[in-house]
Amino acid sequence: MYKFLSHMADAKFQAFGQTLEETFAHAAFAVASLMWDWKKIAKNIEIPVEIEGIDLEQLLVNFLEEILYLLDTRHFLLGSIDKISLEKGPEGWKIQALFTGDENVSGYEIFGDVKAITYNEMIVKNEIPFMVQVVVDV
Amino acid sequence: MELKKINSNTWEIPKQANMRVPAIIYASEKLLKGVRGDKTLFQAKNVACLPGIQRKAYVMPDAHQGYGFPIGGVAAFDLHEGVISPGGVGYDINCGVRLLKTDFTEQDIRTQKKLLLSEIFKEVPAGVGKGGTTRLSRKALEEVCIKGAEWAVEKGYGEKDDLSRTEENGRMREADPSYLSPRAFERGVPQLGTLGAGNHFLEIQKVSEIFDSDVANVFGIHSLNQIMVMIHCGSRGLGHQVASDYIRLMENKFGTKGLPDRELIYAPIRSELGNRYYKSMSAAVNFAFANRQMIAHWTRCVFQKVMGSSDGMDQVYDVCHNVAKFERHTIEGKVKEVCIHRKGATRSFGPGRNEIPEIYRSVGQPVLIPGSMGTSSYILVGTSMAEERSFGSTAHGAGRVMSRHEAKRRFRGEKIKEELEQKGIELHCTSWRGVAEEASQAYKDVDEVVRISHEEGLGRLVAKVVPVGVMKG
Numbered sequence: 001m002y003k004f005l006s007h008m009a010d011a012k013f014q015a016f017g018q019t020l021e022e023t024f025a026h027a028a029f030a031v032a033s034l035m036w037d038w039k040k041i042a043k044n045i046e047i048p049v050e051i052e053g054i055d056l057e058q059l060l061v062n063f064l065e066e067i068l069y070l071l072d073t074r075h076f077l078l079g080s081i082d083k084i085s086l087e088k089g090p091e092g093w094k095i096q097a098l099f100t101g102d103e104n105v106s107g108y109e110i111f112g113d114v115k116a117i118t119y120n121e122m123i124v125k126n127e128i129p130f131m132v133q134v135v136v137d138v
Numbered sequence: 139m140e141l142k143k144i145n146s147n148t149w150e151i152p153k154q155a156n157m158r159v160p161a162i163i164y165a166s167e168k169l170l171k172g173v174r175g176d177k178t179l180f181q182a183k184n185v186a187c188l189p190g191i192q193r194k195a196y197v198m199p200d201a202h203q204g205y206g207f208p209i210g211g212v213a214a215f216d217l218h219e220g221v222i223s224p225g226g227v228g229y230d231i232n233c234g235v236r237l238l239k240t241d242f243t244e245q246d247i248r249t250q251k252k253l254l255l256s257e258i259f260k261e262v263p264a265g266v267g268k269g270g271t272t273r274l275s276r277k278a279l280e281e282v283c284i285k286g287a288e289w290a291v292e293k294g295y296g297e298k299d300d301l302s303r304t305e306e307n308g309r310m311r312e313a314d315p316s317y318l319s320p321r322a323f324e325r326g327v328p329q330l331g332t333l334g335a336g337n338h339f340l341e342i343q344k345v346s347e348i349f350d351s352d353v354a355n356v357f358g359i360h361s362l363n364q365i366m367v368m369i370h371c372g373s374r375g376l377g378h379q380v381a382s383d384y385i386r387l388m389e390n391k392f393g394t395k396g397l398p399d400r401e402l403i404y405a406p407i408r409s410e411l412g413n414r415y416y417k418s419m420s421a422a423v424n425f426a427f428a429n430r431q432m433i434a435h436w437t438r439c440v441f442q443k444v445m446g447s448s449d450g451m452d453q454v455y456d457v458c459h460n461v462a463k464f465e466r467h468t469i470e471g472k473v474k475e476v477c478i479h480r481k482g483a484t485r486s487f488g489p490g491r492n493e494i495p496e497i498y499r500s501v502g503q504p505v506l507i508p509g510s511m512g513t514s515s516y517i518l519v520g521t522s523m524a525e526e527r528s529f530g531s532t533a534h535g536a537g538r539v540m541s542r543h544e545a546k547r548r549f550r551g552e553k554i555k556e557e558l559e560q561k562g563i564e565l566h567c568t569s570w571r572g573v574a575e576e577a578s579q580a581y582k583d584v585d586e587v588v589r590i591s592h593e594e595g596l597g598r599l600v601a602k603v604v605p606v607g608v609m610k611g
Contacts, residue, residue, distance in 0.1 A: 004543050008176050008202055011542060035266055054390055057400070065382055071266070072325040072375035110266040111571035112542070113335035113611075116229035116378045119385075119400035120205035137205065137229050138336060138542060 002030035005133075011114075012121065012135045020056075023130040024063060024095065025081040031064050031136060032078045034112045035071070041079030041108070043100045051095045056124040059086075059093040060132060064117040066099075075104040114138055139179045141170075147199075147590050151179060157186040161195040164528070164594050169199055169586060172539055176203035178210075184398045185213050190220025190407075192469050192476055196528045198483050199590035200537035200582060204228070206401030209482035212531040214467060215407060217475060222412045223404035224388070224419075226479035228460040229381040231419055232426035233338075233372030234305075235457055235484075235506040236434055237517070239358040240441065241450035242365040244344045244606060254342060254444050255564050255607040261436040262340060264333040264611035265568035272331045272432070276323055279425075282330060283315035286424030287456075290431035296438070296453075300431065302495045304456040305485065308427040310463070313420035318376075319383050322418075325375030326425060331432040335572060335611035337535075338371040339511060340433065342607035346514065349599040353501050353519050357454050359601050366603055367451075368515060369433050370508050371611075372460065373426035380422045384415040407477050416462065423461060430456060454517070455495075455504040459484050459534035465493070467529050478529055486532040486597040488522035505597045507588055510536045510581035511573070512558050512565075514604045516588045523595035532597035533587050540580035549577040564607040573610060 002015040013030040017023035032038040049066050053059025070076040079101035086095050104110065115137040123133035141149040141163070149170065151161040161182040165173055173179060178201050185207055186195040192214045201210030206225025215221055247254060263271060274282070282289045287301055287308025301308045315323075333340060345364045348354045359366075373380075388403045391411055397403060405412035434453065442448040462479045469476070487494050487503045494503040505518035513536070524530045540548075551570025554577055558565050567573045591597045 006544065007541050008538055010205075058386065058389060061382075062386070068375070068378070069321060069325065072329065073321075109569055109571070110335075111569040112575065113266045113572075115336070116382055118205040118229075122400070135205065 002026050007135060010135050011138050012133070014131055014133045017130050020126055020130050021084045021086050023132055024060065024086065025084050027060065027132050027134060028064060028067060028078060028081060031067050031114060034114050034136065034138060036077050036108055036110050038079050041077045042102045043079055044102045045076060045100065047076060047099045049097050049099055052092060054092040056093055056126060057119060057122050059095060060124055060134065061117045061119065063095055064134065068114060068116070070099070077101045077104050077108060112138065147594050151183055157183060158191050159186050159194050161186045161197065163197040163201070164199050164590055164596060166586060166590055169582070169590065172582060173201055178203050178208040181206070181208040182211065184402055185211055187398065188213070188215070188221055188404065190216035192216055196531065198531065198533045200533040200535055200587040202537045204481060206399055207479065207481045210533065210537065211481045212479065212483045212528055214476040214478045214529050217407055217477060220407050220477055221404035222407045222416055222462055222477055223402060223479065224381045224384045224415060225401040225403065226481055227381070227419060227462050228481045229378045230372040230460055231377035231380060231422035232458045233460045234426060234430065235459070235508055236369040236430045237454040237506050238367040238434055238437065238451050239454050240365045240367065242445065244363040244365060247365055247445065250444050251564055251607055254440060255566050255609060257440040257444055258340060258437055259566045259609055261440055262333055262433050263331065264335065264609065266335045274327055274330060276327070279323055279326055279330070280315045282428045283318070283421035283424050284313055285309055286427035287431040290428045295432045295435035300434065300453045303453040304427060305458050308431065308456070310420035310423045312417055313424050314417035315421045317414045317418045318380060318421055322376050322379040322383065325379050329374040329376065330425065330429060332374060333371050333433060333611040334374050335568065337576060338611045340437070340609040341368045341605045343368055343515065343603040343605050345601055346604045347602040349601060350519070353600045356498060356501050357504050357517065357600065358452055359517065367437050368506070368508060369430050371429060371433070373422040374429065376425050377422035380418045384418065387411060419462060423458065427456070455506060457484050457506050467525060480531055482534045483531045484534045485530055486518070486520035486524040487530045488520050488525060505532055507533055507584065508535050509584035510578045511576040511608055511610060512563055512605060513578045513584060514602050516584065516599065517601045517603065518588065518591060518597035519600050520597055521595050524597060527594065528596055532591045536581040536584040536587060538580055539582050542575040545577050545580040546571055546574045549574040549579070558608070563605050565610065567610040576610065
């Protein structure tokens with residue numbers, strides 16, 4: 001799944017999975033866990049997302065930024081990722097996923113803020129055992 | 139890393155390897171210990187390697203590890219050979235502080251304190267993923283990005299006088315919102331006039347110590363126990379999106395090879411992309427000015443309603459502490475225009491600079507340094523010495539010493555509220571866990587930070603304020 005590591009000012013985590021797709025999904029849950037309890041979010045809304053990146057690092061940043069964008073613009077709280085696929089094309093990498101979750105209505109506690117996803121100390125290990133490491137600006 | 143000791147509070151990383159200039163760190167032995175514990179010094183070294191960097195890379199007393207630049211990093215770049223870097227400004231563009239004075243004393247508001255705070259809490263939207271009460275059209279938001287605080291004053295939020303008491307008069311004239319992505323607008327629309335969360339706050343404070351009464355008087359601070367209002371927030375999702383967008387655009391254009399840290403991506407200042415970033419960043423700066431202008435206005439309205447008057451609630455000043463801008467500085471004996479990056483650093487101009495309001499020009503600009511939640515904050519005055527020693531910059535706050543995760547594990551928000559109440563401080567918040575993250579024990583000693591600023595002449599002490607009511611997003 002994911003675990004948080006000590007970081008003075010910001011939040012740093014590692015996410016793991018059987019595949020790179022699963023690892024990316026777990027990274028998304030780690031980001032959500034800084035702001036709300038994603039396991040408690042009802043699955044009332046589905047949002048398909050399609051993200052591109054020139055390399056895996058940028059793909060990961062763009063993918064995780066999507067959570068912040070959807071929170072700010074649609075007040076969407078990510079609860080789970082039902083489908084996720086990753087492919088490499090001639091121009092770079094692409095991810096397609098189905099985010100499910102709920103609108104930020106009263107009853108959900110939002111306890112933290114994530115300002116941005118950074119490249120600081122980022123690791124994307126695209127081989128077994130799959131792992132990504134991310135520092136987010138909070 | 140080996141440091142050369144210049145004096146008891148000044149340290150140098152001598153020029154070595156790819157460094158184009160040395161790096162200077164202002165810190166006491168105690169603060170230096172913290173700085174050595176993370177990547178601050180390595181990040182300062184990386185900054186000193188950037189093309190066109192002038193004189194020295196500077197690190198402020200509250201510095202800690204950032205991304206690309208350290209937080210508390212100051213660097214100036216030549217306009218022809220130099221660069222501009224989103225990582226040198228930070229994600230929260232124009233995160234800053236605004237201070238209002240009042241003519242009330244602690245005694246005057248004692249019985250109304252709770253009500254004041256709960257009314258402010260009602261008026262000023264706060265928290266994560268929450269929209270404001272002001273939902274603008276895209277066209278109106280463009281105007282906000284062009285005019286900044288001026289837009290807000292035109293719409294009836296506050297007074298003309300507030301503008302001259304704001305850095306850049308509340309408006310960076312180079313702003314061009316046509317370079318912002320649709321996403322930046324989408325994120326900005328629901329968030330104008332909101333405080334946000336994290337370390338952002340609004341405090342009702344009282345003056346607890348005056349170090350320099352002459353300068354304090356000029357700033358409108360006249361007596362102990364005088365009530366002040368401090369607002370700390372930034373450009374919200376709009377600014378974050380601008381930073382992320384331009385990091386991505388610069389990567390796509392220039393690639394990431396050879397960078398010691400991917401967050402140090404930059405564009406030549408005079409390049410098309412450098413210019414677009416600067417104009418977009420300026421738009422985000424203006425959004426943040428308008429944001430604080432609106433929040434200040436609502437705070438005055440609450441005082442008017444609860445206390446029966448908001449007379450004398452003049453703005454002392456409004457400072458940015460995450461910004462890049464063009465300024466004139468003396469370098470090797472010649473006055474030269476450079477592109478200054480201040481990331482987690484406050485401008486600290488001394489007397490005579492024409493960038494600062496006329497009313498303060500004889501003493502220097504007010505420098506506002508917020509402490510952590512529930513602790514003291516400080517008002518300093520800029521100095522001419524800072525222009526020589528740090529391109530007119532000083533610290534911006536306390537700086538963390540404990541991770542948020544650790545703070546959340548160790549402290550409980552409810553308990554913190556109780557402890558603050560025992561000290562006579564009211565607390566209103568959107569989340570207990572959020573409060574635990576901001577526990578004052580998780581921060582550096584702000585007293586030590588401002589002492590170094592004062593002793594090194596980067597910004598001199600004028601007054602100390604302590605909270606009586608805290609609203610945390």
